[in-house]
Amino acid sequence: MNALRAITSVRLQVAYAAEQGIPVSRSLAGSGLNAGMLQQSDATIEAEQELTVVRNLCEQLDDPVAHGLAMGQRYHLSSYGVWGFALLSSQTFGDAIRLGLRYLGLTFAFLDIRLEEIGDQAFLVLDDTALEEAVRPYLLARDSSAIMVVQEELFSLRVPLTTLNLRLPPRDPAPFEAVFGRTPTFSAARSEAAFTQELLTMLLPQANPVTARLCEEQCHQLLVQRHSRGGMAARVRRRLLQQPGRYPDMEALAEEMHMSSRTLRRHLGKEGTGYQELMDEVRRMLAEQWLTLGILTLEEISERLGYSELSNFIHAFRRWTGQSPARFRRERKEEG
Incomplete structure (x- = not known):
């Protein structure tokens, strides 16, 4: 965001x-x-x-929720530019999901979306807790509806959901059934859509490894460009990237930038982010790069990112990506 x-x-x-x-x-x-x-x-x-x-x-x-569902149906893969092409050319449905989440910043989503694999089920967690209540129901409906459009255009069919939990009050389920193919459970503790994990291995009809790799490189370059332009958040990111692992607390950073921590927090808030969020973003980006290169051990990566214990890094990486660092490294190696 x-x-x-x-x-x-x-x-x-x-x-x-x-x-x-x-x-x-x-x-x-x-x-x-x-x-x-x-x-x-x-x-x-x-x-x-x-x-x-x-x-x-x-x-x-x-009715913002009903209109959000309808609005989401207009976000076709072609709307997303190179991100959409990257998903289309991915080898499997799972590859497309993971690539899409790595570069979620190139989409229009306001939800924090992540993949969790538990038992024989795969869960797309649709985290809307950071959104203000005035817009949350609309954006939850819009973004989740848009996800269904993306997966239908990847397969030319709708993936059957086993679970659909929504953090919305009870209402007429018919519009949701039309979009998701399943009756939702309302008033859920968190919003999530689940399907059988074996679907992650389904091959995509337009898979092309060469095109996928080229598109992913373009996604990375575009994301860097968009993150590097202007604003207080960009200044903080650049500072955090200068000395990975040696991250000052917010008060120390604010002093470096010749302002109070309250002023820094206010500036970041106006840009829709916060200091901890930026630190997590930088750590995740560096972790994914180092894991992909395959040169550093997990312990070395953990230390370079400023974690005192390897277990803390593994926990954080799972929270960011829905999978362990070891699995991420293994999958990237297999892709290469």
Whole structure:
């Protein structure tokens, strides 16, 4: 949620809102965007600008959850650019999911999505806990609906879900059944969609290892570009990358930057992030790079990332990616 993002998602939502009778000017109010910018295909915006548009829509739409489900159906793979092509050319469904989550920052999702494999089930956890309540139901419906579009376009069929739990109050299940092919359990402790783990090994019809590798390289370059531009979050990231493993606490970093920790926290909050989130992001990026290179041991990587115990690093990596560092390294080696 920290990086710049394409304006595509705002364009799609403003067009949908116009169909519901909401003027473009009202949809864009307070976002710093205008109708002309929506026509610039290569324009990038801050996540907060899209959130402003989402807040406007939620204030105007009669049923944000129902409209979120409908809106999500408009996010086709082609909407995501190179990220979509990378998924299409992946070898298996599992490869596509893991690649997609590695570069989730190139999508329009506001949910923190991760894959967990437990027993014979695979769970896509749709974590919406960081979202403000005014927009959370809409974005949960929108992003989860968009996920179904992506997987249907990968397979040309809908993956059968074994479980659909949603952190939404009880309501008419029919619209959800139409999108997900399953009746949801409402008022769940967390939102998640589960399917049998064996589906992760299903081959994709347009698999192409060479294209997948090229697309992933482009995804990495694009993500770096979007993260490196401007803002307080970018300054903090650059500082954390200068001395991996020697991370100052927030007070010390704020002093380095000649401001109070309260001011730094406020600036980061305006950009939709926080110090711990940025530290986790940098650690994850470095961990994935070092694991892929295969030169350092897990203990060395853990130490370089500033963890006092290997178990703490393994726990953090599982939280970030849904799998252990050893498994990640093994899969990357097999892909190579």
